[in-house]
Amino acid sequence: MNEKIETERGEEFRDSLATVTKEGKRKWIYPKKPRGKFYNARSIVAFFLLLFLFGAPFIKIGGHPFIILNVIERKFIIFGIPFGPQDIYLFALAMIAVIVGIFLFTVVYGRLFCGWICPQTVFMEMVFRRIEYWIEGDASRQKALNNAGLSSQKFFKKFLKQSIFFSLSFLIANTFLSYIIGVDKLYKYILETPAQHPATFFAVLIFSALFYFVFSYFREQACTIVCPYGRLQGVLLDPDSIVIHYDYKRGEPRGKIRKDSSASDGDCIDCRLCVDVCPTGIDIRNGTQLECVNCTACIDACDEVMEKIGRPKKLIKYASKNEIEIGKKSKFSPKATGYTLVLVALSAIILFLLLNRSEVKLNVLRSPGMMYQEQPDGRVSNLYDLKIINKSFNTLNVSLSVDNIKSAEIRLIGNDLKIEPQGVTESKFFIILPKDEAKFLKIPVKISVKADGKILDAVQTSFLGKVN
Ligand code: SF4
Numbered sequence: 001m002n003e004k005i006e007t008e009r010g011e012e013f014r015d016s017l018a019t020v021t022k023e024g025k026r027k028w029i030y031p032k033k034p035r036g037k038f039y040n041a042r043s044i045v046a047f048f049l050l051l052f053l054f055g056a057p058f059i060k061i062g063g064h065p066f067i068i069l070n071v072i073e074r075k076f077i078i079f080g081i082p083f084g085p086q087d088i089y090l091f092a093l094a095m096i097a098v099i100v101g102i103f104l105f106t107v108v109y110g111r112l113f114c115g116w117i118c119p120q121t122v123f124m125e126m127v128f129r130r131i132e133y134w135i136e137g138d139a140s141r142q143k144a145l146n147n148a149g150l151s152s153q154k155f156f157k158k159f160l161k162q163s164i165f166f167s168l169s170f171l172i173a174n175t176f177l178s179y180i181i182g183v184d185k186l187y188k189y190i191l192e193t194p195a196q197h198p199a200t201f202f203a204v205l206i207f208s209a210l211f212y213f214v215f216s217y218f219r220e221q222a223c224t225i226v227c228p229y230g231r232l233q234g235v236l237l238d239p240d241s242i243v244i245h246y247d248y249k250r251g252e253p254r255g256k257i258r259k260d261s262s263a264s265d266g267d268c269i270d271c272r273l274c275v276d277v278c279p280t281g282i283d284i285r286n287g288t289q290l291e292c293v294n295c296t297a298c299i300d301a302c303d304e305v306m307e308k309i310g311r312p313k314k315l316i317k318y319a320s321k322n323e324i325e326i327g328k329k330s331k332f333s334p335k336a337t338g339y340t341l342v343l344v345a346l347s348a349i350i351l352f353l354l355l356n357r358s359e360v361k362l363n364v365l366r367s368p369g370m371m372y373q374e375q376p377d378g379r380v381s382n383l384y385d386l387k388i389i390n391k392s393f394n395t396l397n398v399s400l401s402v403d404n405i406k407s408a409e410i411r412l413i414g415n416d417l418k419i420e421p422q423g424v425t426e427s428k429f430f431i432i433l434p435k436d437e438a439k440f441l442k443i444p445v446k447i448s449v450k451a452d453g454k455i456l457d458a459v460q461t462s463f464l465g466k467v468n
């Protein structure tokens, strides 16, 4: 909050919430329909985001889904690459990198994510709110309709709007489900009756109801009350963070435009259009507030006003506190530099692990409680437990070998090692060494798993020898 406004106008705005009446009841926000270059740009970004969200489940690479996030069966495909529970370390690192990335992004660019990318804002402002404007008209008409008594026209408009809202919520819930089970399975479920998969059906209904509740009723409160990211703004933002700011040095003292306006009057003509368009109902002229989702609607509204009255645009703009107060352009703060270094290091580790990630994971353990065995021909053997995970989309026929002892023999117990795509096989095997090689207590052995002569993974273990 800038000190100048605090001093001149007091801090009464801090005593109340834009969305709560004096009696403590919900105050419904009727934001005026935004228009302008930022709104147009956000519409284009939203279009591509929605295209990706609804289109990605249909994309297949080599017959396999582009994205699957099956948390129930712990199967994941991200950008065509299969991942499984054994890749949990990659997920953990990626999650840390995402969190650090969000912190860094917020320190530098404020709530750019909220205004342009967040699914809540995209769906609310670019989908549901547009439908509302289309059916009920702009803010003043919506208000009049809500205050009017019940009529056939009101019933029709409300019924149409709520039906579309629920249908869209149902579509969104099904789309999220397709990210979990895949479009093919979803399509199969749609053709069958709900009684054949009641749990999935009820889950979809519950999520549809939740989305419907959020977009038709709860709305901006998801950002101002529930969203944890919104709560973090106070600790993440610093005076160099670029957020949506009202240039109070230019705007104050505000006042209605008059013919005798003197040069000492500020550029703000107190038309309150920036407040009227705000989807969270706040007045950005009071300074940076937790409720501001950086949606840019107030920039567009004010730019239009400035254009009409022949004053320079950008009275409300993307700027840092330091830029507004002391004219200092934003630079990387020490906090942002620290986050950047951590993020670069994490990204490098993830990239290295991804590039060196094998298609197969081999686990070998000497069978617990077992000592060496003497074979009838005098050789010495050890028994091992084997587990091989196939992370790829291909069926693998693999073989085992001991790489560091040429005379070692591997004898499998059971059939050949054939592993289904993204499957696991478990077995047991012996390593048999000639008596001369097995005369030490603990002999290191390197075991590798191969397919078509190519080593897919290797592990180091030990062999218990026979000491005379
Ligand atoms: S839209 Fe611009 S001129 Fe109008 S009240 Fe807001 S800041 Fe002032």
Ligand code: SF4
Pocket (backbone or CB within 6 Å): 244, 274, 277, 278, 279, 280, 281, 282, 283, 284, 291, 292, 293, 294, 295, 296, 297, 298, 299
């Ligand atoms: S203050 Fe401006 S940017 Fe912030 S939520 Fe309101 S309209 Fe959007």
